[in-house]
Amino acid sequence: DAKTTQPPSMDCAEGRAANLPCNHSTISGNEYVYWYRQIHSQGPQYIIHGLKNNETNEMASLIITEDRKSSTLILPHATLRDTAVYYCIVRAGNTGKLIFGQGTTLQVKP
Amino acid sequence: EPEVTQTPSHQVTQMGQEVILRCVPISNHLYFYWYRQILGQKVEFLVSFYNNEISEKSEIFDDQFSVERPDGSNFTLKIRSTKLEDSAMYFCASKRAEGGNTIYFGEGSWLTVV
Numbered sequence: 001d002a003k004t005t006q007p008p009s010m011d012c013a014e015g016r017a018a019n020l021p022c023n024h025s026t027i028s029g030n031e032y033v034y035w036y037r038q039i040h041s042q043g044p045q046y047i048i049h050g051l052k053n054n055e056t057n058e059m060a061s062l063i064i065t066e067d068r069k070s071s072t073l074i075l076p077h078a079t080l081r082d083t084a085v086y087y088c089i090v091r092a093g094n095t096g097k098l099i100f101g102q103g104t105t106l107q108v109k110p
Numbered sequence: 111e112p113e114v115t116q117t118p119s120h121q122v123t124q125m126g127q128e129v130i131l132r133c134v135p136i137s138n139h140l141y142f143y144w145y146r147q148i149l150g151q152k153v154e155f156l157v158s159f160y161n162n163e164i165s166e167k168s169e170i171f172d173d174q175f176s177v178e179r180p181d182g183s184n185f186t187l188k189i190r191s192t193k194l195e196d197s198a199m200y201f202c203a204s205k206r207a208e209g210g211n212t213i214y215f216g217e218g219s220w221l222t223v224v
Contacts, residue, residue, distance in 0.1 A: 034212075038153070041147070041199055041218070041220075042217055042218070043114075043201050043203075043215035043216050043217045043218050044153060044201070044215045045215070046212050046213070046214060046215075049212065087153075096141055096143070096158045096160075096165065096166065096205065096213075097143065097155045097158055097166060098155070098213055099155065100145075100152050100153040100154070100155075101152065102152060
């Protein structure tokens with residue numbers, strides 16, 4: 001699976017949009033971009049995933065660049081409960097496991 | 111919304127004892143996983159299981175570990191003779207089918223070996 005690079009930490013003001021970047025310059029054509037988050041020591045929570053088109057669901061939006069070498073997770077109106085570690089993971093469609101990196105620790109501040 | 115459930119939420123065991131961690135995956139899922147997270151470290155893949163056999167395992171998953179699907183609903187992780195370094199949060203996860211399907215995680219079982 002392709003490796004990803006994320007900033008170790010970010011801050012965001014409550015109510016503002018949180019934009020979390022991820023670089024995956026070695027991604028290949030059959031690999032999806034997945035985002036999970038882990039609040040405190042709870043189980044990783046699925047947020048969103050995409051292949052090449054931008055995606056939106058009730059939690060977040062995922063913007064993937066045209067060359068697919070980077071992506072941005074957008075939490076449109078961050079709340080204190082969004083404080084968590086956010087993981088960007090690239091996974092081929094025909095493989096099972098997810099490989100977690102260190103992720104980005106997002107701190108939402110009042 | 112269906113979810114992966116794990117028991118116990120926390121277990122304390124003596125070094126050398128056997129431990130079984132239990133998981134009930136989401137009901138129509140076919141692929142099952144165990145991950146672990148040592149305090150302050152990354153979430154690490156242990157093993158994946160499909161069609162009643164291990165499909166992939168990491169180098170962490172040595173002979174002390176085993177997995178089983180004893181019936182149609184449970185998926186277990188057994189640690190034969192626990193060591194201090196097995197203290198970690200263990201996450202079970204499941205996925206419906208092949209392809210780019212989403213993997214869903216349980217809330218974890220915290221194992222403390224003393």
